[in-house]
Amino acid sequence: MSIDWEGMKSAARDAREHAYAPYSSFRVGAAVLANGRVFAGCNVENASFPVGICAERNAIAAAVAAGCRDLAAVVVMGPRPVAPCGMCRQALAEFNPRAAVLIAGADEGADLETTLDALLPQPFLPPSLKK
């Protein structure tokens, strides 16, 4: 399957414009490709810091809310290329531990194409979720 990385990057870039990051000023957008559709998310911080949520988890939540759980690819876009945090790696692995991942920067840096299993080789997956 060929992945429209440019289209996904555009969705991540658009979502990043809406990031709510008044504390860190570190704006991140993400896009996931699930069931052939693209869903985007941005980071949403909170005054109670642990309540904040990353762009990647907001994007996969949007996909799941639309009934699309067949994750194929993920784009993460910070100001510079930044890999998903550990929590997001685990959250994404639930839906496809071998998803393609593109790490991109909105302002600087070269794209890095990788896979979720390279980023998280041994995700926690109960036997019922082994794929």
Ligand SMILES: [Zn+2]
């Ligand atoms: Zn994260």
